[in-house]
Structures are given as structure tokens and as C-alpha cells.
Amino acid sequence: MSTRTRRTLKKLYTNTDVFHRxxxxxxxxxxxxxxxxxxxxxxxxxxxSVLGLxxxxxxxxxxxxxxxxSDVSE
Numbered sequence: 001m002s003t004r005t006r007r008t009l010k011k012l013y014t015n016t017d018v019f020h021r022x023x024x025x026x027x028x029x030x031x032x033x034x035x036x037x038x039x040x041x042x043x044x045x046x047x048x049s050v051l052g053l054x055x056x057x058x059x060x061x062x063x064x065x066x067x068x069x070s071d072v073s074e
Contacts, residue, residue: 023030024030 024034
């Protein structure tokens with residue numbers, strides 16, 4: 001397949017995808033279904049162990065930043 005054909009197909013697929021997205025967003029029935037799916041998904045709370053890991057990584061990054069700042073000021 002030539003490069004020109006590939007580019008043409010890529011443009012065709014891209015435009016088709018854009019058209020489908022516009023169609024979905026303009027259709028009130030489909031849009032309402034999509035909105036209800038988004039609201040039905042509940043965010044899960046992070047476990048304490050995960051929160052601890054996140055807190056530890058933030059603290060260690062902060063320590064590294066403060067060390068590099070003190071090197072620059074000297």
C-alpha cells in the first residue's frame with residue numbers, strides 16, 4: 001500500500017470517527033444514556049495503605065526538592 005493511500009485512509013477514518021462522535025453528541029437519547037453511565041460510576045475510595053504510599057512519595061519528593069534548593073542557594 002502506498003503512502004498516499006495510507007494517508008487518505010487515515011484521513012477517511014479520522015473524519016468518520018469525528019462524524020460518529022458528533023452524531024452521538026447531538027442525539028439526545030444517546031447523550032442521556034452516556035450521561036447516566038457517567039453518573040452511575042462511583043469513585044472508589046483509596047485504601048489506607050495506598051494513601052500512605054502516596055503521602056510517603058509526596059514527602060520524599062518534597063525532601064529532594066528542598067535539598068536541591070539548598071544546594072542552589074549556597
